Amino acid sequence: DVKVTQSSRYLVKRTGEKVFLECVQDMDHENMFWYRQDPGLGLRLIYFSYDVKMKEKGDIPEGYSVSREKKERFSLILESASTNQTSMYLCASSFSGANTGELFFGEGSRLTVL
Amino acid sequence: GQSLEQPSEVTAVEGAIVQINCTYQTSGFYGLSWYQQHDGGAPTFLSYNGLDGLEETGRFSSFLSRSDSYGYLLLQELQMKDSASYFCAATSSNTGKLIFGQGTTLQVKP
Numbered sequence: 001d002v003k004v005t006q007s008s009r010y011l012v013k014r015t016g017e018k019v020f021l022e023c024v025q026d027m028d029h030e031n032m033f034w035y036r037q038d039p040g041l042g043l044r045l046i047y048f049s050y051d052v053k054m055k056e057k058g059d060i061p062e063g064y065s066v067s068r069e070k071k072e073r074f075s076l077i078l079e080s081a082s083t084n085q086t087s088m089y090l091c092a093s094s095f096s097g098a099n100t101g102e103l104f105f106g107e108g109s110r111l112t113v114l
Numbered sequence: 115g116q117s118l119e120q121p122s123e124v125t126a127v128e129g130a131i132v133q134i135n136c137t138y139q140t141s142g143f144y145g146l147s148w149y150q151q152h153d154g155g156a157p158t159f160l161s162y163n164g165l166d167g168l169e170e171t172g173r174f175s176s177f178l179s180r181s182d183s184y185g186y187l188l189l190q191e192l193q194m195k196d197s198a199s200y201f202c203a204a205t206s207s208n209t210g211k212l213i214f215g216q217g218t219t220l221q222v223k224p
Contacts, residue, residue, distance in 0.1 A: 039123070042201060042216035043157070048208040059116070059213070073191050090156065094210055100204050101162035102148030103212060108156060 003027070006091050006106040013113050015023065021080040021109050023091030030096035032060075034066065034072035036087040043090065049074055050096060081113045116140045118202055118215035118224035125221045126192055134187045144205040146178050146185040147212065151199045160187070160200075189220070194220045197222045 007022035025032065031050050035043040035058075045058030047066040055066050063085060069074045074093075078085055088110050092103040118138045126132040126169035136146065150155040161169055163178035163185060175188040189196055203214045 033212070035214070043203075043214040045211075045213060046213050048209075050211075056209075056211065073174065094212075097208065099145070099164055099211050101164070101203065101212065102146050102209075103147075103149075103157075103203075105156040105158070106167045 002094055004104050004106040006089075006109045008109050009097065009107060011109060011111045012052070012083050015082060015113060017081050017113075019081050019111065019113075021054055021076040021078075021089055021091075021111070023074045023076070023093075023106055024072050025074075025104070026072065027093065027104070028071065029093035030071070031089045031094045031103075032068065033092040033094075034064075034074065035090045035092065037090055037108075038079040038087050045087075046076065081111075083113050085111065086113045087111060116204070116206055116213050118204055118213065120169075120200075120202055120215045120218045122216065123219045125223065127223050128192055128194060130192050131188065131190050132192060132220065134189075134200050134220070135204075136184045136185045136187075136215055137183070138204045138215075139182050140204045140213065142205045142206050143180070143183075144177070144208065144210075147203045147205070148174075148176050149201045149203060149214075150176070150219075157201060163203065167178060192222050194222050194224070198221070 063090040148160040151157040161176040
């Protein structure tokens, strides 16, 4: 079974703190994704990585950065957390290429910024 | 820009058939996927259409028309456990980048 593991299910941080969200997958997938999910807004793509050290901005990259130093690990970084970044963050992975459309998701990390 | 439009809510009764539509506008398009998400859970993959036409997987079918930039998910013989959110997602690059719609909440009533 494909497993995508996110390091924290729940986090509470203060405004201005630096926040790291970690994601690890064990299926040797080339692609990894970070989405945020808010009620009524669906899943919005923050960043996408299609290979080690390769990244592409999604629809809402402002206030976020990412790191992919190893194939299995994709980190989302909030340099200075703000209250409007309170959300559910979902990591996903997939094989490279456009011919399956299948992502495997982690359980999510619910971040609250006070 | 890139966007996918789907209805926000659909209600149906147990045993019925329901269709959830999705229209898309993307700068590149390779295929349309559907995902199911129960409250508190992660999205799970249901189906993918890379070519025009109907794909059937058990009680669920998905359809794509590239010329109309349109697809739908058809759920038959609805069960209470089908109450969930359903998302369409477009593959928008040859690397497999996926953009999601806002989701449709399906409520199945007895």
